[in-house]
Amino acid sequence: MFAIVDCNNFYASCERLFQPKLEHQPIVVLSNNDGCVIARSNEAKALGIKMGAPAFEIQTLLEQHQVAVFSSNYALYGDISHRVMQVLGRFTPAIEIYSIDEAFLDVAQLAFTDLETYASTMRTTVLQQVGIPTTIGIAASKTLAKAANRYAKKACKTTGVFVMDTEAKRQEVLEALPVEDVWGIGRKYQVWLDAHNIKTAWQLSNTNLAWIQKKMGVVGLRLVKELQGIACYDLEEQPAAKQGIMTSRSFGNLISEKKLLQEAIATHATRCAEKLRKQHSCCALLQVFIHTNAYRKQDAQYHGVLSIPIPTATDSTSELIQLAMSALDHIYKPGFLYKKAGVYVSEIVPRSQVQLSLFSSKDRGKEQQLLEAMDKINTLMGRDKVRYAAAGISRKWKLRQEKKSPCYTTNVNELLRIKN
DNA sequence: TCTGGGGTCCTAGGACCC
DNA sequence: TCTGGGGTCCTAGGACCC
Numbered sequence: 001m002f003a004i005v006d007c008n009n010f011y012a013s014c015e016r017l018f019q020p021k022l023e024h025q026p027i028v029v030l031s032n033n034d035g036c037v038i039a040r041s042n043e044a045k046a047l048g049i050k051m052g053a054p055a056f057e058i059q060t061l062l063e064q065h066q067v068a069v070f071s072s073n074y075a076l077y078g079d080i081s082h083r084v085m086q087v088l089g090r091f092t093p094a095i096e097i098y099s100i101d102e103a104f105l106d107v108a109q110l111a112f113t114d115l116e117t118y119a120s121t122m123r124t125t126v127l128q129q130v131g132i133p134t135t136i137g138i139a140a141s142k143t144l145a146k147a148a149n150r151y152a153k154k155a156c157k158t159t160g161v162f163v164m165d166t167e168a169k170r171q172e173v174l175e176a177l178p179v180e181d182v183w184g185i186g187r188k189y190q191v192w193l194d195a196h197n198i199k200t201a202w203q204l205s206n207t208n209l210a211w212i213q214k215k216m217g218v219v220g221l222r223l224v225k226e227l228q229g230i231a232c233y234d235l236e237e238q239p240a241a242k243q244g245i246m247t248s249r250s251f252g253n254l255i256s257e258k259k260l261l262q263e264a265i266a267t268h269a270t271r272c273a274e275k276l277r278k279q280h281s282c283c284a285l286l287q288v289f290i291h292t293n294a295y296r297k298q299d300a301q302y303h304g305v306l307s308i309p310i311p312t313a314t315d316s317t318s319e320l321i322q323l324a325m326s327a328l329d330h331i332y333k334p335g336f337l338y339k340k341a342g343v344y345v346s347e348i349v350p351r352s353q354v355q356l357s358l359f360s361s362k363d364r365g366k367e368q369q370l371l372e373a374m375d376k377i378n379t380l381m382g383r384d385k386v387r388y389a390a391a392g393i394s395r396k397w398k399l400r401q402e403k404k405s406p407c408y409t410t411n412v413n414e415l416l417r418i419k420n
Numbered sequence: 421t422c423t424g425g426g427g428t429c430c431t432a433g434g435a436c437c438c
Numbered sequence: 439t440c441t442g443g444g445g446t447c448c449t450a451g452g453a454c455c456c
Contacts, residue, residue, distance in 0.1 A: 031424035038424070056422040072424085099456045186454050217430060219453080246426060295423055342425090400422090 001138055001165075002235070003105040003119060004145040005088060005126075007081075008133045008153075010101035011039035014080045015070050017131045018408050018416055026067040030055055033250045033400050034071050071401040079409045083130045091122055096235045104142060106235045119161040139164035142233050143226035146183040147173050147201060170229060174202035184223045189216065201227060241279045241348065247271040248342025252400040254293065255338045261290060262328060263392030268343040269324040270384075270391055273317040276345065277375060282313035282354050284347035286320060288327035293339035304331030313347070313354045316367055317374070320345070321390050341397075382411075 011029040016022045026043035037053045047065055062069055081100045089095055094106035119136040126134050137149025144164055151173045152162035164170055180190040182201045198204050205227035213221045222232040247268040276283055289305040306327045324343055378385050406414035
């Protein structure tokens with residue numbers, strides 16, 4: 001049996017945690033640049049605010065209902081997520097952190113435990129010790145656990161737990177689940193399934209396997225088997241190293257100046273190098289892109305992209321910055337209004353397996369020490385406390401984040417103030 | 421005026437090997 | 439007159455997830 005623990009309206013709940021007066025009030029959290037809605041409290045959902053809605057389109061609605069609006073604060077959400085996962089980890093070591101707000105647990109070992117009580121205790125503990133409400137679904141496969149979780153959100157609001165431990169319950173849950181809400185069914189498959197009159201998860205779980213495999217490949221085959229209660233996916237406790245790492249941002253304002261693009265690209269390259277070092281990897285391919293705002297039909301459009309192979313895989317900030325700068329030289333065209341820039345690194349190998357070059361005169365050990373020292377300082381004293389000058393100091397290209405809450409739990413200067 | 425930022429896995433087809 | 443039977447690696451693109 002698998003359990004999935006899902007934090008309810010996670011980002012909205014994190015904001016509410018430090019502003020209890022927002023209990024029972026509608027809350028939305030906006031994407032980077034305050035662009036569109038990426039999280040909603042139940043009250044905001046009830047107002048009909050859709051996931052992904054551009055903020056400017058629903059401006060009046062937000063004001064009318066006095067919705068509390070927040071810019072996203074990933075330092076806060078990341079820290080709260082970590083706390084939730086730690087509490088869950090005390091219940092069982094068999095935990096897979098699936099996303100910032102979800103974890104799968106393997107509860108098969110708990111054959112003699114009452115799973116309902118077990119899950120209920122976990123929920124209460126997380127709520128008490130971290131303050132985040134959760135919902136828990138338990139079933140024979142990950143896909144069914146997801147379905148059980150969804151069911152619990154609607155049908156078991158007070159307990160927040162649903163254990164799918166009989167065939168009757170499986171049928172009950174799957175019959176109530178629209179096929180497009182099945183984990184692994186996206187818009188394309190929904191359209192195709194609908195055309196074949198498959199509207200519910202129950203119907204999907206009873207289709208012919210060969211027929212499904214023809215259209216949806218082995219992925220579809222596994223999906224249907226999982227719905228039938230045959231687990232095809234195991235718990236993955238050790239997260240695998242990333243095979244590609246992307247850092248990109250939209251700009252707060254449109255940019256045409258090359259210098260600002262250079263600063264942004266250098267910053268993104270810095271971030272990619274940090275992420276590489278964090279997972280003890282090096283990359284052998286670097287890609288840089290810049291593009292204009294495709295929504296602005298009146299503007300001339302341009303999308304520049306260039307990949308540079310790196311002879312000896314690296315995790316060096318300076319090396320990635322240099323390569324990224326030369327890539328930018330090739331793709332930059334003056335006269336365009338740029339909206340977004342990014343750096344992507346791939347062909348990732350473990351640092352211990354990097355093939356060195358016979359002809360390189362570089363002292364890699366020495367540079368490694370420098371990078372370690374930089375990482376240490378920045379971890380201790382705050383991001384970018386020491387950084388390469390190429391990343392600039394003006395930050396004119398920065399995001400718009402007008403409604404960001406304080407980093408209550410990660411910055412000593414922004415602690416919650418109880419009384420002035 | 422204003423529209424996010426990351427990731428994964430799988431498949432088909434081409435080029436090549438013996 | 440007749441033209442095998444296995445493989446691998448790579449890439450682009452499509453589907454999905456949060």
